[in-house]
Amino acid sequence: MPVGFAPRSVAWMITQKMKYALKALLVLGDAAAGPAPEPLTIEAVAKRSATPKRFLEQILLELRNAGMVSSIRGRSGGYVLTRKPEEVPIAALLRLIDGPIAPLQCLSQGAYQRCEDCTDEAACRIRKVFAEVYWSYLILIESLTLADLLASDDVARRVTAD
Amino acid sequence: MPVGFAPRSVAWMITQKMKYALKALLVLGDAAAGPAPEPLTIEAVAKRSATPKRFLEQILLELRNAGMVSSIRGRSGGYVLTRKPEEVPIAALLRLIDGPIAPLQCLSQGAYQRCEDCTDEAACRIRKVFAEVYWSYLILIESLTLADLLASDDVARRVTAD
DNA sequence: AGGAATCTCGACCTTGCCTGTCGGGTTTGC
DNA sequence: GCAAACCCGACAGGCAAGGTCGAGATTCCT
Numbered sequence: 001m002p003v004g005f006a007p008r009s010v011a012w013m014i015t016q017k018m019k020y021a022l023k024a025l026l027v028l029g030d031a032a033a034g035p036a037p038e039p040l041t042i043e044a045v046a047k048r049s050a051t052p053k054r055f056l057e058q059i060l061l062e063l064r065n066a067g068m069v070s071s072i073r074g075r076s077g078g079y080v081l082t083r084k085p086e087e088v089p090i091a092a093l094l095r096l097i098d099g100p101i102a103p104l105q106c107l108s109q110g111a112y113q114r115c116e117d118c119t120d121e122a123a124c125r126i127r128k129v130f131a132e133v134y135w136s137y138l139i140l141i142e143s144l145t146l147a148d149l150l151a152s153d154d155v156a157r158r159v160t161a162d
Numbered sequence: 163m164p165v166g167f168a169p170r171s172v173a174w175m176i177t178q179k180m181k182y183a184l185k186a187l188l189v190l191g192d193a194a195a196g197p198a199p200e201p202l203t204i205e206a207v208a209k210r211s212a213t214p215k216r217f218l219e220q221i222l223l224e225l226r227n228a229g230m231v232s233s234i235r236g237r238s239g240g241y242v243l244t245r246k247p248e249e250v251p252i253a254a255l256l257r258l259i260d261g262p263i264a265p266l267q268c269l270s271q272g273a274y275q276r277c278e279d280c281t282d283e284a285a286c287r288i289r290k291v292f293a294e295v296y297w298s299y300l301i302l303i304e305s306l307t308l309a310d311l312l313a314s315d316d317v318a319r320r321v322t323a324d
Numbered sequence: 325a326g327g328a329a330t331c332t333c334g335a336c337c338t339t340g341c342c343t344g345t346c347g348g349g350t351t352t353g354c
Numbered sequence: 355g356c357a358a359a360c361c362c363g364a365c366a367g368g369c370a371a372g373g374t375c376g377a378g379a380t381t382c383c384t
Contacts (some may be wrong), residue, residue: 072379101284152287236352239359
């Protein structure tokens with residue numbers, strides 16, 4: 001079930017962890033949409049999303065700390081979506097799991113950091129060009145929410161994967 | 163001069179190597195635009211772009227193997243741009259240095275790979291949603307060339323950085 | 325009260341990439 | 355022939371990605 005080591009073959013690629021997180025949210029989202037909105041156990045989510053259980057455990061914890069899901073402890077515990085899917089932005093998820101989205105540190109809002117060897121940021125041509133592309137891209141991705149994922153009218157409503 | 167280890171703080175971020183490559187091409191592009199189109203030595207490029215020399219060596223080698231620059235060996239050797247800047251696509255550079263651009267392997271044209279645990283790709287909601295964002299993004303970045311970088315009418319025409 | 329099913333938390337491990345460095349070889353100009 | 359270039363392969367330190375594990379804390383059920 002574990003994906004082993006599928007070398008990310010580099011930048012721009014979403015991490016495996018992020019894919020697991022998305023799949024987990026899809027499972028929870030589907031469940032919430034059903035008739036019986038009961039909490040799902042980690043085990044159940046792991047099974048339905050083909051995710052290593054112990055790893056998923058960690059991921060759900062992070063999602064909970066970020067307020068995206070809620071947990072119920074004890075005997076008949078489990079996880080539920082806290083917010084409505086439209087209120088779970090994919091961009092926030094990306095930042096949470098995979099870190100800053102910007103192609104350059106010096107373009108990141110939340111994780112800004114001046115580039116060590118850059119003497120004049122305003123005049124940096126690299127920054128300038130990537131900024132334009134980045135802003136356009138950001139608009140696209142900032143508008144995505146879990147609801148878009150869930151809706152995505154698919155033939156078979158599969159969680160399968162990535 | 164070396165940037166040490168500036169932890170990429172993760173996916174989506176361009177690598178340091180890519181930044182060096184861009185800076186090197188900027189230096190060569192600027193030189194080519196000047197009056198005396200002489201080849202620049204690795205040393206010269208390293209100095210003007212604040213790049214560790216031995217590392218730059220490797221990078222220029224890769225650029226040469228990809229046909230983006232040409233090298234002249236021997237005593238008064240060096241590097242020159244092989245093509246006109248408009249014919250050096252940034253996307254190709256990204257793929258060369260940083261690997262595939264797609265957010266998921268299963269969306270990559272050149273480096274396609276089925277996701278291990280995906281039973282039905284056509285029905286995968288994750289793939290579907292990211293595909294849309296990706297295609298839009300791809301159009302943006304595929305249209306970028308070195309000429310855009312060079313042009314980027316800057317105040318001071320700095321190569322500084324990233 | 326006791327046990328079982330859950331979630332919670334922190335530590336640990338392995339693999340491979342990123343960012344360079346180094347030593348030596350080959351070409352060419354003077 | 356010497357020196358200034360490029361060429362090429364090996365290697366090393368640090369850290370993130372992708373998991374695994376053991377033990378603790380809660381809650382439900384009987």
